[in-house]
Amino acid sequence: MLFLGPLSDLFDTAEMSLPAPLSWGQLLEAVPRTVAEQLQGERIHVACQGHVLPDKTALVALDGQEIALLPPVSGG
Amino acid sequence: MGKKSRYYRRLVVADVAIDVPLDIRLLHSGFAAGEVLAQFQRVYRQSGAVVSFTGSVRPGDGVSGLELTHYEPLTLPGMVDLASDALARWALDGLLVWHRVGVMEPGDPIVLVAAASAHRRSAFQVVDFMMDHLKSAAWFWKRERTAEGWRWIEPRAQDLHDRERW
Numbered sequence: 326m327l328f329l330g331p332l333s334d335l336f337d338t339a340e341m342s343l344p345a346p347l348s349w350g351q352l353l354e355a356v357p358r359t360v361a362e363q364l365q366g367e368r369i370h371v372a373c374q375g376h377v378l379p380d381k382t383a384l385v386a387l388d389g390q391e392i393a394l395l396p397p398v399s400g401g
Numbered sequence: 402m403g404k405k406s407r408y409y410r411r412l413v414v415a416d417v418a419i420d421v422p423l424d425i426r427l428l429h430s431g432f433a434a435g436e437v438l439a440q441f442q443r444v445y446r447q448s449g450a451v452v453s454f455t456g457s458v459r460p461g462d463g464v465s466g467l468e469l470t471h472y473e474p475l476t477l478p479g480m481v482d483l484a485s486d487a488l489a490r491w492a493l494d495g496l497l498v499w500h501r502v503g504v505m506e507p508g509d510p511i512v513l514v515a516a517a518s519a520h521r522r523s524a525f526q527v528v529d530f531m532m533d534h535l536k537s538a539a540w541f542w543k544r545e546r547t548a549e550g551w552r553w554i555e556p557r558a559q560d561l562h563d564r565e566r567w
Contacts, residue, residue, distance in 0.1 A: 329470065329542060330553065372474070395475075397556045399554040400536055400559065400561075
C-alpha cells in the first residue's frame with residue numbers, strides 16, 4: 326500500500342504491506358487512528374491495481390495487489 | 402553542400418523524435434523546451450497554426466526547489482486520456498505534452514504543451530484546456546523547498562474554477 330504526496334509524510338516510510346484480502350474497514354484498522362481519520366475524508370481517493378475506485382469503501386484488495394492512497398493533487 | 406545540410410537535418414530529427422499526432426511524456430530529467438518546440442514546428446510545418454505554453458519553476462518567495470511526484474499507473478495514462486479527449490474535441494493536427502517529475506530549480510521548465518492545427522482557435526483552446534486539466538486533474542503532487550525545509554503545495558480553488566470553464 327502506497328501513501329502518495331502529502332500522505333507520505335504520515336509515516337517514516339511511504340509504503341506498507343498488509344495481509345490480504347483487505348477491505349476498507351480492515352485498512353482503516355491497520356493504520357493509526359489519526360491517519361484513518363484523514364483517509365476517510367472525501368478528498369482522499371483510493372486506487373487498486375492502477376484504477377481509481379469510484380467508492381473507496383468498496384475496496385477489496387487481493388494478495389499481491391497494490392493499493393495507492395491519493396490525496397488531492399496540488400494546483401499552482 | 403546539399404548532402405551536408407540534409408545530413409544535419411536528419412541528425413536534428415533523430416535527436417528529438419516526435420510522435421504524431423500525440424506525443425505525451427513524463428520526463429525524469431531536464432529538457433530544453435525551446436528545442437522541442439522547434440522540432441514540433443518542423444514536424445507540423447504544414448499546419449497553419451502552432452500554439453505553445455511553457456511552464457517553469459517560479460523564482461522568488463525563498464523557493465530554492467520544487468519537487469513533483471506522480472503515481473506511475475495513473476499519471477501518464479491520465480495525461481494520454483486527456484490528450485485523446487482534446488484530439489477528439491477540436492480540429493487538431495497534433496498535440497505534444499511533456500511534463501517533468503522529480504526535483505527542479507527555479508527557471509527549470511516543468512511542462513511544455515504544443516498544439517498544431519489548421520487555424521489558430523483550436524490550437525489556442527487545446528493548450529488552455531490541457532493546462533487547466535493538468536493543473537487540477539492530473540495526478541501530480543508538488544512540494545517546495547525553502548530555508549525552512551520542504552512544504553507540500555495544497556490544491557487551489559482557482560485551479561478547480563479554471564477547469565470548470567470546460
